[in-house]
Amino acid sequence: MDFTQKTILAMLIIGGLAGWVMHRSDFCLTGMVRDVFLTRSYLMLRVLFLYVILSALSFEVMRRLGVSIQAFGPPGLAHLLGGVGFGLGMTLSGNCVFGSVYRFGSGEVTGATTILGLVFGSLIFFEFATPISGALKRIALFKAATIPELFEVDPLYIILPLVFVGALLISSWARAGKLSMKSFISSFLQPWKAALVIAFLGTLSILTFGIPLSISTLYSKAATQLEALILPQHIINNAYFTKGIAIELPFQAGKITIDNGPALDTLSAAQGSLFIGIFFGAFISAKVAGDYEINFRIPPRHYLLAFVGGAIMALSARIAEGCNVWHILGGLPYLSTSSLLFLFGLFTGSYLGSRILQRAIITTPGSAE
């Protein structure tokens, strides 16, 4: 088996397990941020903190063992503004790039609608936003790509105190029952357990492919292939599509290829496999749990919100050089400064989206029987 075949197999397995646990726990990265504003719920933020502490430790151990990890770039205005846009988009759609897939797998039509929006948003980006995005990316805020670089210290001096304080906090939350929610259905998986599994899967993703869990470039690739079919001249005339990079991975004995054009590369093969894995993991989980149900009869504004939110997310992810999964599940444990900036933007955008949502969705009439 060559490197690409091994990656495809590993990502199918990782995706399948991730899809299962995300469906069982409804592990919603959108809700983690949004619910702080909508319902003043901090449970999922605590769960995220648990994930970050565990993954920061595992990323550092891997780094010290010489495992090749795709680095994050220095922070710029693009990460902040992209974060704002992404937070707005994910809050409006109710899904993020992972949530849309596992919910689509479990029968939610709004998940599928968000995916269409993500592909459409990528098309809009190619047609209209590449010059703006390029200009934003040139506005760097500072050079340090990580917090240890910012303070010019060995990462261990940041990671060890972080893990120590984090462990104290997490154990106090666990004792106070603040890491769990009372469950009313037997098949529900507590989100903190899902966080442990996803942290393990994120580590496996790096060990096999050198890149943390991510998926948004797949939507970009789908949009490029669509554009190559319907507007091939636009592909030829746009310099953006001629760009690409290859990253050598000495530890994993392979090479990642990333091509902005319509040609298939190893990144899209990996992300495509992850997508398929998550979809079927969630599908099987929903079938086994007995709650797979498709409902098309929902208010039209919900389709609109899911689609428009998806499009805004795709535009924003291209500008911010990554989606929420990339920056939160990959960048935060890496102590990436660009991901911290993205997170700040994400909260801002989610706050704006929450204000819009409260007016837009609470209109479903009930019926007396």
Added chain:
Amino acid sequence: MSAKPVEFVVDIRGQICPSTLLTALKEINDHRDGIRSGEVKIVVLTTNRNATSTIPNAAENMGYRVSVERENSHYRIEIEAE
């Protein structure tokens, strides 16, 4: 013997994620007097797994009795007076 409460059914199956909880809370608040007097029972139909925890927990905190059952392939959450 008290009369059986009128069921007020809120069918939000398939809707975008936060709609379920927000809509349920609004209906609970709008029918607060009816629920407390035992005249009204709120029934929420949802496909959202997260809502099977968030709605009952919120309703219990408000002092209501809550039950959750799987009905076919969705969930039926009943909220009524203690």
